[in-house]
Amino acid sequence: MSVSTGHQGGQVTPDDGTHPGAGRRGVSAWVSLRRTLFLILFALAGAAGNTALASVTLQQQWIPISAGLVVCFAFLIMLALLHRAWWLTVLSLLPSLFVLVGSVQLGPEVALEARGVRESVVVVADSAAGTGSNDHRLTLRTEDGQTLDEKFVYSGSSGYPEVGERLDILRDPDGKVPMEQADQVDASGERGTLIGGVATWVVFVLLAGWRGHVRRRNGKELKDLPTF
Structure with a gap:
């Protein structure tokens, strides 16, 4: 508590911190x-x-x-x-x-974009078919009839590729990056x-x-x- 230099009735009055600017630092x-x-x-x-x-x-x-x-x-x-x-x-x-x-x-x-391989594939199976699950692991087949080991993963109740639908994908030949639809990369x-x-x-x-x-x-x- 500081002491004010002002006088009220000839006495020194304490500063209780209520004066404007008292709390400033x-x-x-x-x-x-x-x-x-x-x-x-x-x-x-x-x-x-x-x-x-x-x-x-x-x-x-x-x-x-x-x-x-x-x-x-x-x-x-x-x-x-x-x-x-x-x-x-x-x-x-x-x-x-x-x-x-x-x-x-x-x-x-x-x-x-740097090393992905672009391929045209068709969805041949969906792990969530008939289960009501929103986690879709889609099996894909290339134009030459090869079934890819890697699954296309999609989470959601709508907008997922259906069996028989054709997609253009980008996939990492090393398998380090999950594949994506080409137009979404x-x-x-x-x-x-x-x-x-x-x-x-x-x-x-x-x-x-x-x-x-x-x-x-x-x-x-x-x-x-x-x-x-």
């Missing part, structure tokens, strides 16, 4: 800038690292998915702490999804999704750094939703 702009730059570097490194991880774990997609979720969650928490408010964190959920999807899918899409689209998500992250970090510095200078703390 100085905040270094350099410290706020360093925090902002750190989070930008974390966002860039996290997205790049998860993309690289997905490229070397092509047969275990759960690994980059799990790592990507950790990166996105850590980013959201640090963004809230930097901003000292929650609304930017809520808005960051959508670009975080873009970063997650783009970083996980870019590696396999690039691999299929779009590495440039996944790259755009990833870049768009990361760019939005950077913009939000810059805004959070500025707003957070102002809030710290005014003595405002991180509170429950909604906090603006």
Whole structure:
């Protein structure tokens, strides 16, 4: 508790913290800038690292998915702490999804475009036929009558290729990347999704750094939703 230099009736009065500006404390702009730059570097490194991880774990997609979720969650928490408010964190959920999807899918899409073999096939069997299951493992036969050992996997209750339907697929001759329908392989689209998500992250970090510095200078703390 500080003592005010003002006098009321000739007596010194204590400052109980209710005076305007009593809760304010100085905040270094350099410290706020360093925090902002750190989070930008974390966002860039996290997205790049998860993309690289997905490229070397092509047969275990759960690994980059799990790592990507950790990166996105850590980013959201640090963004809230930097901003000292929650609304930017809520808005960051959508670009975080873009970063997650783009970083996980870019590696396999690039691999299929680079070394994938395009083939015209026909669906000859569906493991989910008559079972009511939404997990379809489709057996495919090429134009020369060869039945592929690899199954085309589709999860969903609608839109799946039916028995007798003809497809154009891209498959990895090494079997490291799951096959996909040729018209759905779009590495440039996944790259755009990833870049768009990361760019939005950077913009939000810059805004959070500025707003957070102002809030710290005014003595405002991180509170429950909604906090603006």
